Amino acid sequence: MPKSQERCQEIREETRNLIIRKSILYFARNGFAGTKISDLSKHIGIAQGTIYIYFKSKEDLYAEIFAISDKIASNDKLSMLAELPLPAGQKIKKMSDYLIKSLKDENFAAGIALYTQRLLEGEADQSFYGTTEKIIKQGQKEGSVVSGNSRKLSEFYWGVVYLYAVKSLYTSDVVMITSDDLSRILLED
Amino acid sequence: MPKSQERCQEIREETRNLIIRKSILYFARNGFAGTKISDLSKHIGIAQGTIYIYFKSKEDLYAEIFAISDKIASNDKLSMLAELPLPAGQKIKKMSDYLIKSLKDENFAAGIALYTQRLLEGEADQSFYGTTEKIIKQGQKEGSVVSGNSRKLSEFYWGVVYLYAVKSLYTSDVVMITSDDLSRILLED
């Protein structure tokens, strides 16, 4: 008896997700060139061939991983946060809280790491910083944020987030900075 | 004949240095796995075979590069700075001045990037932070440095240096932070 159409679809979805989920970390840690399909498949716990059922090539899988990192990085929560009727200082504290907490999730950290990596290589667009810049400008008007070019401050802030994302990918017991340390990059004392 | 002997030695030295100098950047940008000897040799402007006259293997060359990055990172100037009879605040400002200035040199940036990368991967020892920690502790006694675990602060400070080292490897026109921005990570306002 043939498997039901839906069950098949389900299995496919599951396997595809499994591959993506497990690959994010692997690629984030080892990079594209440093990732062997043989090792990756072992790490995922499937046969090499299975990867090629779901992805045309190693590059294709990598691209998919990147698309995911986009979603992780350009998080909705942050965009919504910017729109709330709050003083910038509080927005920054909330954002920092959220980010420091999220970095404990390896997939979030990997997403941030991959996305920033791509940003550095000039392959992702920088509109990503827009939300943060808006908050910074608001804060500068309100007097709670240090003076300086908002793009530069934004890059600095997210650079530090990236830094700790990368750190947490390599070491399980990172001495993580606190939400306050992170906020302090932007906030006037 | 002795003259030509020397000249030969000189040429050897020159080529060897050329390879090392050009490789630092290439490895820093692309990583070990991402660097192909064929590309690297093209980038240096020599034949593939020539690299193997001076280095036993790709790994051998990489190790050499790392030794260089060690020297760059554990700079004598900084150790000396720590010993000077100055208030910690000034030491930090001088160190930041020096680092921000040095980052303009691509080889310095590459050295910092490679060294930190290795640190992250747990392959370089962390004694490197010692000097900075000393200054931080001094500053905390003097009241000029923010409170907090000195290792954590030190890692944060160097993390940001790493961040801008990496940025400058990828983009020629980085919006670099100022020496003051960097110092502010450690200094009480």
Place this chain on the structure above:
Amino acid sequence: MPKSQERCQEIREETRNLIIRKSILYFARNGFAGTKISDLSKHIGIAQGTIYIYFKSKEDLYAEIFAISDKIASNDKLSMLAELPLPAGQKIKKMSDYLIKSLKDENFAAGIALYTQRLLEGEADQSFYGTTEKIIKQGQKEGSVVSGNSRKLSEFYWGVVYLYAVKSLYTSDVVMITSDDLSRILLED
């Protein structure tokens, strides 16, 4: 129950025949190495696994296909024709008529193509030409067939049949030669 037993057997037979019928053409067109089970099964309209219920392996299926092509090529009608009390000229015309007509059937064409292919590769025995040679020799005695080595003429004749078998496998609208054209290879004008 016995009824359903038979019905089962019947279904089995049907599926098995379907696979064979559809495979002949596929193999004839693409060759053994050029035929992927995944493509073939799609072409047949069944799942890949189903093929392995009826055939132990790809080679096994190919062998079966060959057995069929044997039967097609060493057709009984032709052997009987040779035995009839007719002048060779008429036998050749009848044979040509039959062959040209049969080539319109794709399975016949595929059978001829596969069989001759195997003959070329030295994997089928050449006794196959025997019947035709006999007729040729008879015709040469009777003066209706051109002079020359009977094996050579026979190979020529069947070569042309093969040629048009192959042509009809690739193009649906072959400019087919007539039965007379074919006969003329052997017949004195």
Place this chain on the structure above:
Amino acid sequence: MPKSQERCQEIREETRNLIIRKSILYFARNGFAGTKISDLSKHIGIAQGTIYIYFKSKEDLYAEIFAISDKIASNDKLSMLAELPLPAGQKIKKMSDYLIKSLKDENFAAGIALYTQRLLEGEADQSFYGTTEKIIKQGQKEGSVVSGNSRKLSEFYWGVVYLYAVKSLYTSDVVMITSDDLSRILLED
């Protein structure tokens, strides 16, 4: 001391030609799918990697082989022959002479086989038959060529050439037809 520019060029040319020359036969005999790069390289007498220095992929090499087969098939000698002020009957005899003689050269045979194969698959254009058709029409006017559609006759004639090209690829001791046998396809007795 570096190898001289010209010598390098020469070596490259030689190796490239070696690969092409040896591949023609291999592909003609085994087809694209039936040819393994590992076997082919062994047959050529070089390392697998060497093939990829000269050709981007197996397909690329195959395409090159096909380009060569084009040149072999659309031979200049035949076009010139058509233009000569000779009766068609003589042209056909000369053409047949030339073809039967040339088929003894394995590369010529392979070229014809590959080209015709591509023609069958509809991937080569049929302008190729033009020259022969012209001669046929001339001959029909002159009364030396059998009546019938010139394209059909042309295809028949070249089909037989293909047939013996293929035969000679598989067997070293083919019972080859004579130039007269070949001509007789077109010539009135």
Place this chain on the structure above:
DNA sequence: CATGAATGAGTATTCATTCAT
């Protein structure tokens, strides 16, 4: 029986390394 997702041996392709010139 039939299905098609999963497997892994087999094949294509890349790339660090060697070596004749």
Place this chain on the structure above:
DNA sequence: TATGAATGAATACTCATTCAT
């Protein structure tokens, strides 16, 4: 020494075959 063509081990990718459903 320096070169770059050649090598073959390592890696990416395919496809005949299996097996849980």
